[in-house]
Amino acid sequence: MRTRCARLMRFAAASISAMMLFAAAACGSQTSSEQPAQTNPGTTSQQKATGPITVVSSINQWGSLAAELGGDDVKVTSIVNTTNVDAHDFEPKTSDIAKLSKAQIVIANGAGYDSWATKALGKSSSLVSAASVVGAMEGDNPHLWFSKDARSGMAEAITDAYIKALPSKKKDFQQRLKTWQQGEKSLEKWTGDFTKNHSKLTYAATEPVAYYLMADLGFDDATPKGYAQSVASEGESAPADLQSFQQLIEKRSIDVLINNTQEASDATNMITGTAGRSDVPVVDVSEQMPEKAESLNAWINQLVNTIIDAVDPSYGCEANEDSESADGTDEANGADDTADADGNGSADGTQNTENGDADTGASGTDATEQQDGSDTATTQSDKDSTPNFIRECKASKSSSQQSDTSSNDSDSSDSSQEPDTKQPDPGK
Numbered sequence: 001m002r003t004r005c006a007r008l009m010r011f012a013a014a015s016i017s018a019m020m021l022f023a024a025a026a027c028g029s030q031t032s033s034e035q036p037a038q039t040n041p042g043t044t045s046q047q048k049a050t051g052p053i054t055v056v057s058s059i060n061q062w063g064s065l066a067a068e069l070g071g072d073d074v075k076v077t078s079i080v081n082t083t084n085v086d087a088h089d090f091e092p093k094t095s096d097i098a099k100l101s102k103a104q105i106v107i108a109n110g111a112g113y114d115s116w117a118t119k120a121l122g123k124s125s126s127l128v129s130a131a132s133v134v135g136a137m138e139g140d141n142p143h144l145w146f147s148k149d150a151r152s153g154m155a156e157a158i159t160d161a162y163i164k165a166l167p168s169k170k171k172d173f174q175q176r177l178k179t180w181q182q183g184e185k186s187l188e189k190w191t192g193d194f195t196k197n198h199s200k201l202t203y204a205a206t207e208p209v210a211y212y213l214m215a216d217l218g219f220d221d222a223t224p225k226g227y228a229q230s231v232a233s234e235g236e237s238a239p240a241d242l243q244s245f246q247q248l249i250e251k252r253s254i255d256v257l258i259n260n261t262q263e264a265s266d267a268t269n270m271i272t273g274t275a276g277r278s279d280v281p282v283v284d285v286s287e288q289m290p291e292k293a294e295s296l297n298a299w300i301n302q303l304v305n306t307i308i309d310a311v312d313p314s315y316g317c318e319a320n321e322d323s324e325s326a327d328g329t330d331e332a333n334g335a336d337d338t339a340d341a342d343g344n345g346s347a348d349g350t351q352n353t354e355n356g357d358a359d360t361g362a363s364g365t366d367a368t369e370q371q372d373g374s375d376t377a378t379t380q381s382d383k384d385s386t387p388n389f390i391r392e393c394k395a396s397k398s399s400s401q402q403s404d405t406s407s408n409d410s411d412s413s414d415s416s417q418e419p420d421t422k423q424p425d426p427g428k
């Protein structure tokens, strides 16, 4: 799985300078586990209107988005911020409740996922709820952060709440939203392109954490119904249901198994074991955002790439070229890169590579910029702050294969901006 065939992700394709701002803002405010502004507990609302907004998010997925969108104008605390808890059975501490009740803005997921958060809402707190944004009810699949519709709706709703709380920073909030939307659009294009190029892919899941993500990617859910129902009701799976799940895997009737690492049990261990013996690829997906993830979209982008690696390892790699040249030396290959306007990163990093991939950007402008500017040199300085994402390809490719890749790229980058038709239904 570890490969040298590193390919910069298309998600970073939007304007690099814009992304720099975006990254700087995001990094400056990733305070998932910090204390909220407790230095002046007696703040009045007038005073609050000038300082950073105190935001408490029930879960770090939405907390990360809130931090990105708020920059220095917010102080975000996420209550559930580790992948080591059972998110569905999380019980807040007294101090968590206190944080929630003091927050100016509480961000919750809803749909029964974190009802403890809304119960603790203070009288003067305003609530932004993902379930409300998309109209999801308790009983619906609650893993809304994996839904592109929910993400976009939440980004707008959070920004609205920020503007209400701190009107003097309206323009800043609007700008951050715009920047975020560019990144989201690139991510959606990347997933949409994959969907257009693949049909009839199926998956099964030990727990439906990635339901919306798989729907966005065009996968059909083949998880045996009985098993899925028992998981949904948090009950034990009947032996017969486990057996049909195992048979499904043994017959290799699915393209990939999604394994929720935060909801592991004897049953899920048995299922993943069967997948291992049957050569069915397993992709681990957690509920919460891993600590090392840079942002909500960066994490999702990586998951998308991992899923692509599992079902079609060469997808997106044809255009990939010289990643073989490995660690760091790519930077010297500016001439090659300009051929396809494709940044290419050092092969061993998973996130922080230096260059933006321009080829499938939402707009074609980046490609032009890079071609003009002999790319790698200009992006060198962005290395530290630009959130770039790599497509790590399973199959290592020889660097000699890289020529003529621009045609591949243009196939998938014909700036077709029509939204893909397989919109997931967040209400499901």
Ligand SMILES: [Zn+2]
Pocket (backbone or CB within 6 Å): 088, 143, 207, 208, 209, 263, 287
């Ligand atoms: Zn779950």
